Amino acid sequence: xxxxxxxxxxxxxxxxxxxxxxxxxxxxxxxxxxxxxxxxxxxxxxxxxxxxxxxxxxxxxxxxxxxxxxxxxxxxxxxxxxxxxxxxxxxxxxxxxxxxxxxxxxxxxxxxxxxxxxxxxxxxxxxxxxxxxxxxxxxxxxxxxxxxxxxxxxxxxxxxxxxxxxxxxxxxxxxxxxxxxxxxxxxxxxxxxxxxxxxxxxxxxxxxxxxxxxxxxxxxxxxxxxxxxxxxxxxxxxxxxxxxxxxxxxxxxxxxxxxxxxxxxxxxxxxxxxxxxxxxxxxxxxxxxxxxxxxxxxxxxxxxxxxxxxxxxxxxxxxxxxxxxxxxxxxxxxxxxxxxxxxxxxxxx
Amino acid sequence: xxxxxxxxxxxxxxxxxxxxxxxxxxxxxxxxxxxxxxxxxxxxxxxxxxxxxxxxxxxxxxxxxxxxxxxxxxxxxxxxxxxxxxxxxxxxxxxxxxxxxxxxxxxxxxxxxxxxxxxxxxxxxxxxxxxxxxxxxxxxxxxxxxxxxxxxxxxxxxxxxxxxxxxxxxxxxxxxxxxxxxxxxxxxxxxxxxxxxxxxxxxxxxxxxxxxxxxxxxxxxxxxxxxxxxxxxxxxxxxxxxxxxxxxxxxxxxxxxxxxxxxxxxxxxxxxxxxxxxxxxxxxxxxxxxxxxxxxxxxxxxxxxxxxxxxxxxxxxxxxxxxxxxxxxxxxxxxxxxxxxxxxx
Numbered sequence: 001x002x003x004x005x006x007x008x009x010x011x012x013x014x015x016x017x018x019x020x021x022x023x024x025x026x027x028x029x030x031x032x033x034x035x036x037x038x039x040x041x042x043x044x045x046x047x048x049x050x051x052x053x054x055x056x057x058x059x060x061x062x063x064x065x066x067x068x069x070x071x072x073x074x075x076x077x078x079x080x081x082x083x084x085x086x087x088x089x090x091x092x093x094x095x096x097x098x099x100x101x102x103x104x105x106x107x108x109x110x111x112x113x114x115x116x117x118x119x120x121x122x123x124x125x126x127x128x129x130x131x132x133x134x135x136x137x138x139x140x141x142x143x144x145x146x147x148x149x150x151x152x153x154x155x156x157x158x159x160x161x162x163x164x165x166x167x168x169x170x171x172x173x174x175x176x177x178x179x180x181x182x183x184x185x186x187x188x189x190x191x192x193x194x195x196x197x198x199x200x201x202x203x204x205x206x207x208x209x210x211x212x213x214x215x216x217x218x219x220x221x222x223x224x225x226x227x228x229x230x231x232x233x234x235x236x237x238x239x240x241x242x243x244x245x246x247x248x249x250x251x252x253x254x255x256x257x258x259x260x261x262x263x264x265x266x267x268x269x270x271x272x273x274x275x276x277x278x279x280x281x282x283x284x285x286x287x288x289x290x291x292x293x294x295x296x297x298x299x300x301x302x303x304x305x306x307x308x309x310x311x312x313x314x315x316x317x318x319x320x321x322x323x324x325x326x327x328x329x330x331x332x333x334x335x336x337x338x339x340x341x342x343x344x345x346x347x348x349x
Numbered sequence: 350x351x352x353x354x355x356x357x358x359x360x361x362x363x364x365x366x367x368x369x370x371x372x373x374x375x376x377x378x379x380x381x382x383x384x385x386x387x388x389x390x391x392x393x394x395x396x397x398x399x400x401x402x403x404x405x406x407x408x409x410x411x412x413x414x415x416x417x418x419x420x421x422x423x424x425x426x427x428x429x430x431x432x433x434x435x436x437x438x439x440x441x442x443x444x445x446x447x448x449x450x451x452x453x454x455x456x457x458x459x460x461x462x463x464x465x466x467x468x469x470x471x472x473x474x475x476x477x478x479x480x481x482x483x484x485x486x487x488x489x490x491x492x493x494x495x496x497x498x499x500x501x502x503x504x505x506x507x508x509x510x511x512x513x514x515x516x517x518x519x520x521x522x523x524x525x526x527x528x529x530x531x532x533x534x535x536x537x538x539x540x541x542x543x544x545x546x547x548x549x550x551x552x553x554x555x556x557x558x559x560x561x562x563x564x565x566x567x568x569x570x571x572x573x574x575x576x577x578x579x580x581x582x583x584x585x586x587x588x589x590x591x592x593x594x595x596x597x598x599x600x601x602x603x604x605x606x607x608x609x610x611x612x613x614x615x616x617x618x619x620x621x622x623x624x625x626x627x628x629x630x631x632x633x634x635x636x637x638x639x640x641x642x643x644x645x646x647x648x649x650x651x652x653x654x655x656x657x658x659x660x661x662x663x664x665x666x667x668x669x670x671x672x673x674x675x676x677x678x679x680x681x682x683x684x685x686x687x688x689x690x691x692x693x694x
Binding site: 080088111113115119 | 511
């Protein structure tokens with residue numbers, strides 16, 4: 001009997017020792033294997049649920065997320081519908097719950113329809129991260145592509161660099177009621193105070209419609225023949241203006257165009273010299289950051305409370321910002337990426 | 350449910366030489382569906398480790414409930430040789446009406462009742478255009494497909510209406526207590542039993558079979574063809590509106606584009622259920638089996654992370670198979686008859 005008990009004790013001791021040894025070794029390898037990933041568990045499964053599986057912008061973002069989870073020793077599952085509807089995303093959330101995923105990264109097709117399902121996922125212990133398009137549900141972290149102020153300020157800086165910080169400039173915006181454009185324009189005006197020789201002469205609205213944008217652009221150019229620069233903080237506006245300028249080289253020589261554009265649309269105008277530089281956030285980095293944020297939340301090394309810091313691989317350290325207005329806790333990706341002839345060919349969104 | 354399996358020899362009065370045919374072929378089709386279902390379950394169980402978990406049944410019900418409810422009146426309509434493609438748009442319009450009225454401080458139950466009334470009116474519009482003016486149902490319901498969706502868009506625009514009582518929106522999150530059955534599926538099963546009894550065990554059901562087999566003969570046999578078809582469209586409108594209410598509560602929000610494109614799923618389920626697109630043949634049991642098969646298949650494919658595009662291919666393939674197989678027999682017979690004629694010559 002005594003002998004038996006001794007064996008049992010020995011076995012228990014061995015088991016405990018082995019477990020301890022094992023866990024310490026896993027810890028050590030994770031520490032040495034990826035030094036930036038302190039405190040993140042290995043083998044995490046993160047579901048990326050984009051607006052749909054075809055959108056090239058989202059595909060790039062999802063691939064950024066895959067890179068992040070590969071670096072952390074986890075994996076990404078991309079799941080969504082073919083149509084941009086919330087209903088098509090719900091089965092993917094259910095699949096994540098059933099697969100006991102550690103986190104969901106979602107680009108909401110609808111601010112509220114997804115909340116019941118996401119709430120279910122949250123109750124099942126899954127951490128929720130939204131990116132690209134936020135959802136208005138509790139208990140999730142929003143990865144903001146770019147800070148409103150940064151976008152406004154950086155666009156003025158970008159134009160100033162190209163026109164020697166002097167001359168008349170104008171803004172070609174989307175709809176006069178567009179919330180995001182208007183807040184960017186507000187910060188542009190603030191930033192223009194730092195450039196005393198640059199004068200904003202007019203803001204025109206093309207309603208994100210190519211035909212309207214073209215009409216208001218032509219009106220702008222004939223009304224202000226001395227115009228030096230145009231900022232168009234909308235992809236429709238900048239591509240329409242670029243197309244017009246590329247066929248009117250005499251005007252293009254005098255007027256510098258910049259703003260927020262898609263590399264795929266702007267490529268030809270960068271190559272023919274119509275546009276020198278424009279900017280947009282990098283969707284790949286957006287997905288990468290979302291992947292790291294999801295992993296940090298799932299490992300418990302980050303939380304939704306403001307001021308929490310976590311590391312995001314090559315992008316460095318990020319801090320969770322407090323909730324503001326209709327946006328819950330969020331993280332801002334950083335300054336937008338500037339695209340010019342040196343890098344525009346590397347992006348296909 | 351057992352007596353629903355035995356579709357009566359409904360056509361005896363109309364089509365005496367083919368007396369046995371609909372009954373036997375329907376039974377054969379349903380046995381085929383049972384085999385397909387078993388195959389689907391084996392496929393799902395072996396390919397996805399999450400398939401045989403408790404919540405699967407609930408999720409399938411949650412995703413299929415509204416589609417299944419809309420499939421029931423469509424089954425009856427297709428049995429008469431007609432079609433209703435406006436079902437998903439009616440779902441969207443009903444949800445929109447309910448959301449709009451709720452936003453304008455109507456009592457939620459009154460808003461639901463109004464949605465059902467709109468469903469009945471929409472269905473009556475379809476029915477009147479088809480039976481009174483004698484217009485082809487495919488053209489009429491493609492028209493109302495666009496019309497209903499357009500009305501919904503005018504009413505709600507791009508906004509989303511939420512804020513419904515939690516006691517109602519819980520149907521999108523929890524099953525009926527103590528079970529894994531979603532509320533929408535419970536409603537579907539209740540309606541399916543009623544439809545099965547009406548279709549397979551009442552004079553009205555026999556009339557529906559008769560209309561589908563030979564509309565004119567049915568008319569001369571004293572069956573009020575127009576009136577039956579009209580009320581079937583009204584029924585379709587009301588049940589699609591009910592599906593719209595459930596869909597809205599499930600997602601806790603009303604949008605004009607709710608359920609866009611679902612009409613194809615509904616038609617696919619009805620045809621896979623063995624209902625002949627030419628009318629006169631089919632059973633409710635077949636449609637119920639078809640709902641279960643499509644639900645299991647979609648759930649398994651989602652769990653396996655199969656792309657949504659590929660899932661659409663699978664659904665489209667099923668639709669084709671369900672049209673080709675029952676009509677393929679006839680085609681083969683025709684080809685054989687032709688070769689036989691050629692051989693002696």
